[in-house]
Amino acid sequence: MKARRSLLKGFGGYLPDRIVTNDDLATSGLETSDEWIRARTGIAQRHRAGPEDTAVSMAVAAGRQALEYANATPDDVDAIIVATSTPDQAFPSTAVRVQGELGMTSGFGFDVAAACSGFIFALSTADALIRSGQARSALVIGSEVYSRILDPEDRSTFVLFGDGAGAVFLQATEDGGGQGIVSTHLHSDGRHGDLLYVDGAIGQKDKSAYLKMQGRDVFRHAVAKLSSSVDEVLEANGLKYEDVAWLVPHQANLRIIDGVARKLHLPPERVVITVDRHANTSAASIPLALNEAVRDGRIRSGDLVLMEALGGGLTWGAALARI
Numbered sequence: 001m002k003a004r005r006s007l008l009k010g011f012g013g014y015l016p017d018r019i020v021t022n023d024d025l026a027t028s029g030l031e032t033s034d035e036w037i038r039a040r041t042g043i044a045q046r047h048r049a050g051p052e053d054t055a056v057s058m059a060v061a062a063g064r065q066a067l068e069y070a071n072a073t074p075d076d077v078d079a080i081i082v083a084t085s086t087p088d089q090a091f092p093s094t095a096v097r098v099q100g101e102l103g104m105t106s107g108f109g110f111d112v113a114a115a116c117s118g119f120i121f122a123l124s125t126a127d128a129l130i131r132s133g134q135a136r137s138a139l140v141i142g143s144e145v146y147s148r149i150l151d152p153e154d155r156s157t158f159v160l161f162g163d164g165a166g167a168v169f170l171q172a173t174e175d176g177g178g179q180g181i182v183s184t185h186l187h188s189d190g191r192h193g194d195l196l197y198v199d200g201a202i203g204q205k206d207k208s209a210y211l212k213m214q215g216r217d218v219f220r221h222a223v224a225k226l227s228s229s230v231d232e233v234l235e236a237n238g239l240k241y242e243d244v245a246w247l248v249p250h251q252a253n254l255r256i257i258d259g260v261a262r263k264l265h266l267p268p269e270r271v272v273i274t275v276d277r278h279a280n281t282s283a284a285s286i287p288l289a290l291n292e293a294v295r296d297g298r299i300r301s302g303d304l305v306l307m308e309a310l311g312g313g314l315t316w317g318a319a320l321a322r323i
């Protein structure tokens with residue numbers, strides 16, 4: 001029997017209409033500047049959710065687009081996995097709400113919480129469900145409204161994050177060709193849980209829950225752990241740097257992305273960058289970048305794409321896929 005694989009058949013994305021530039025932040029009373037933000041992060045602007053945007057509504061919009069791209073309907077979906085650290089409710093899960101909005105009467109859905117690595121964890125889980133035969137297809141979505149967990153007075157985090165959602169639609173194949181998810185690699189180390197965390201829970205009445213980050217320490221871990229993840233992927237598959245066509249990294253900081261790309265010997269034109277326009281959209285950043293580069297024709301069928309991310313937990317990981 002031929003091995004089953006997960007093909008990436010559809011791509012989608014959603015960004016709220018409202019754009020907030022670095023200058024908007026600097027003139028709104030936050031002690032920062034366009035120059036500082038660009039030089040330290042590569043970020044020029046970010047999209048921020050309006051009152052009508054929720055983790056569910058953005059996930060539905062991105063998910064629908066991914067299904068349309070694949071000429072599929074909600075009836076073709078067996079599993080929905082949403083990666084989010086900013087769900088609208090503790091439960092039902094975002095994924096089950098999405099299932100309801102799509103009008104599905106079968107299948108199953110659940111959320112994955114791995115902060116900025118969430119999409120890699122969700123993709124890996126979906127791939128495992130497909131390979132094991134528990135699902136023949138999966139809608140994998142990252143949807144985040146970090147603007148609702150940012151401290152407006154903390155310039156060291158407030159400028160870094162944006163809102164949005166991205167999605168891919170996976171379908172099982174047994175055709176034995178080389179396309180689809182090749183391998184995924186997950187890691188976490190709870191000893192570093194206090195480097196990047198939210199200091200509260202949903203439903204807490206007496207105070208807001210805000211994101212807290214030791215930026216410099218997270219930066220150090222990101223460069224080291226993402227570089228070793230890249231090596232791990234290549235070694236596991238007997239590949240060389242030059243076999244990778246595209247790096248689609250988590251978009252936290254242009255300096256981190258450049259560091260990993262250098263390690264891969266990939267020139268800048270083979271790296272998909274959205275951090276300048278989207279900022280850090282956490283679990284949504286990789287599927288948003290993938291969606292953009294597939295739709296504008298940069299990433300083509302047959303290209304080998306390496307995705308990697310690190311986030312609160314610490315969690316980190318990588319995925320290799322032939323589109």
Ligand code: UT7
Nearest residue numbers: 032033036040116155156159215216218219222252253311
């Ligand atoms: O997606 C999850 C993973 N997250 C990441 O990968 C983020 C990793 N970390 C980073 O990207 C960087 O550490 C930051 C962009 C967060 C910060 O850059 P940095 O070069 O590490 O700066 P820093 O934290 O060392 O701060 C340098 C200075 C400080 O001032 P002093 O103490 O030197 O006087 C900060 O107070 O920059 C100051 N600063 C700012 N100045 C203007 C911090 N935030 C701002 C700001 N505007 N927004």
